């Protein structure tokens with residue numbers, strides 16, 4: 558079964574999706590991380606978001622892979638561990654521009670579909686239920702109030718040693734949502750058949766339990782053993 562979790566920045570998708578993947582013993586795929594890797598590669602090489610030719614070429618030679626067992630998954634760019642760098646301010650400020658061009662979306666959506674072939678997956682992003690896996694067995698649209706999302710982001714940044722005010726973070730979140738929703742290719746919209754999950758006021762465990770319980774009700778059968786042991790490292794490419 559594919560469990561698709563879409564939602565705006567800071568809605569708690571990532572931590573929740575990782576915990577669900579862990580509980581159900583299936584693979585976790587963070588598509589936002591993939592767009593962040595391409596953004597980092599482009600920033601390092603000075604490729605502009607408007608330069609579709611150079612972006613196409615860059616995407617073609619940038620290998621994105623994931624390793625580890627959730628929640629301790631790592632993100633690799635051509636084998637280099639960039640897990641922290643892709644969450645930093647430089648990438649976060651630019652990712653909405655680099656994830657919009659058709660050449661980027663086409664390549665990454667293809668790769669995401671390949672990663673989901675023949676396996677159960679918890680996949681999170683902005684266009685999973687609409688574009689990447691429109692036939693997903695369970696689609697969730699996860700939201701939370703702007704205030705709560707900004708507070709979550711503040712904690713995320715604080716963990717990276719970056720101090721930012723709630724007001725500044727709220728403005729950034731709203732701006733990123735607007736850009737992600739307004740783009741021409743697979744904009745961020747809720748799939749018609751997605752179930753709303755507003756996490757404002759819910760505890761983390763309640764969110765995870767809710768998804769696990771509903772996945773089971775929808776026929777999730779724990780057949781796969783993606784994470785058979787703590788020590789085994791799984792690489793998804």
Ligand code: DC
Pocket residue numbers: 566567588589590592593652653656681682683684685733737
């Ligand atoms: O979930 P995140 O904040 O790591 O996502 C980073 C950016 O990538 C976000 O601003 C929108 C974009 N994104 C996207 O366009 N499509 C996806 N499936 C996932 C993320």
